Amino acid sequence: MLSRFLFNFFSSFAILMFIFIFQTIWLFIDDLAGKDLDLLIIGKFLFYLTPNLTEKVLPLTVLLASILTFGALAENYEFAAMKASGISLQKAMRSIIVFVSILGVVTFFFANNVIPASEQKIFNMRRNIAKVKPAAVIVEGVFSDIEGSNMNMRVDNKTGEKDRILEGVIIHQKSKSNVNTTVIKANDGELVSDEQSDLIQLILNDGNYYEEVQSKSREEKRKYPFAKAQFETYIKNIDISTLNNQNIEEESDITTDKMKNVIRLNKDIDSLKDHNIKQVKAFSKNIGSRLGVYNLAIEDSLKIEELPKNLADKVNDVRTKSMDTVNSTEQLVDALPEWQRLQVLENAKNSVSNILTTVSTKKLELNKRYEVYHRHILSLHKKFALAFSCIILFFVGAPLGAIIRKGGLGLPMVVAIILFLAYYFIGVFAENSARKGAMNPILAAWLSTLIMLPLSISLTRRATADRGLMEFGNFMERFRAIFRRKKKATT
Secondary structure, three states: HHHHHHHHHHHHHHHHHHHHHHHHHHHHHHHHHOOOHHHHHHHHHHHHHHHHHHHHHHHHHHHHHHHHHHHHHHHHHHHHHHEEEEEOHHHHEEEOOOOOHHHHHHHHHHHHHHHHHHHHHHHHHHHHHHOOOHHOOEEHHHHHHHEOOOOEEEEEEEEEEEHHHEEEEEEEEEOOOOOOEEEEEEEEEEEEEEEOOOOEEEEEEEEEEEEEEOOOOOHHHHHOOOOEEEEEEEEEEOOOOOOOOOOOOOOOOOHHHOOOOOHHHHHHHHHHHHHHHHHHHHHHHHHHHOOOOHHHHHHHHHHHHHHHHHHHHHHHHHHHHHHOOOOOOHHHHHHHHHHHHHHHHHHHHHHOOOOOHHHHHHHHHHHHHHHHHHHHHHHEEEEHHHHHHHHHHHHHHHEEEHHHHOOOOHHHHHHHHHHHHHHHHHHHHHHHHOOOOOOOOOHHHHHHHHHHHHHHHHHHHHHHHHOOOHHHHHHHHHHHHHHHHHHHHOO
């Protein structure tokens, strides 16, 4: 039993991994194609991608292997022979259950150590490919940032050796304040570089140079909004001294939730939670002070009996005079002169408008902060959920194979794919909802596994009792019994 399951498991894993790798190549084709990358670099890139694919491949492999194994045994009536010999389904599954349990533990350690390291490698390679290959960063038809030059560039076409000939060039040059103040347009250009030099020459032909004029007054700015110059040849030097020493796999200080293990995630979740709470409290206090909200804690802290008698009498006198003098906002506004009333209302309107703008801006910032917080919680629980999903999906696939009694890659493959798609899409929808705060991130990480748990229990019971997947006979018999009772009651 175990040897047959292992054969189906490893063969299914190899086939599915091969399929998913090709599907992933299409996702990253823009990062790899047409950038003069060595085959070794592309091979490393795909090698570092394979651990991330195990999150999808491994549950599907367990499900498919269990359906194939137990479906073939049931189709050849080997289960009937086992039961005739007194061997139950649970006893036949015992060795495979031990293997799947060990697989779940190994999967957790794999998700906790290997996958974060591979995520870091992939991030570094995608980030550094553009730095090591400066010509490769320029993508046709879109604006691309040029590292180290404080500018972005758009080209219509790239031709020639190593795509150095550029057609339809538009350059936006940023100022020290990171504002686009200069625009350069040229019909064509060329990238000229030397391996021994720290400079790349961008030679532009037949174009125009536009620069925004920084004027001191509005009148001068209206008269001379920008300066324009036409050129036949324009040479621009790009300093790449910080890029030539880059390595494709050089580590960076940037980390995301997928690059962290359980210990790091727990630590960062606590710090993110505390920081978000401090941000909310500080912002609410700031808005309260801008609105003029009275702090009741100040009044409560002032105890009249602790003050000297003459000072206490003055405080009580002020409080008595100030109470019940104004009963409503309308009464306060009506008590003011007309010119002052208009001024107060206009100031209030501007103040409320500014506060609403501040609140909406801060809301977007806090949503992003909490999205990062939710992502960390998701990543933490997904490591545990992945390990348990392998065990639960086995208890879905094994009894299902025994019930449908079909081996081979026909019906079992269709059933496995349908179940896996349901499992996968439930998880994707739950994760997207949790990142936006619409669902608890802990529940989102476990939702698809929890949905499969009762299905696994039900299927195991049915397979043990030799019951079919859908017992239409019993179902119709219940309806007939109900109609019989109604008929007897009427007669």
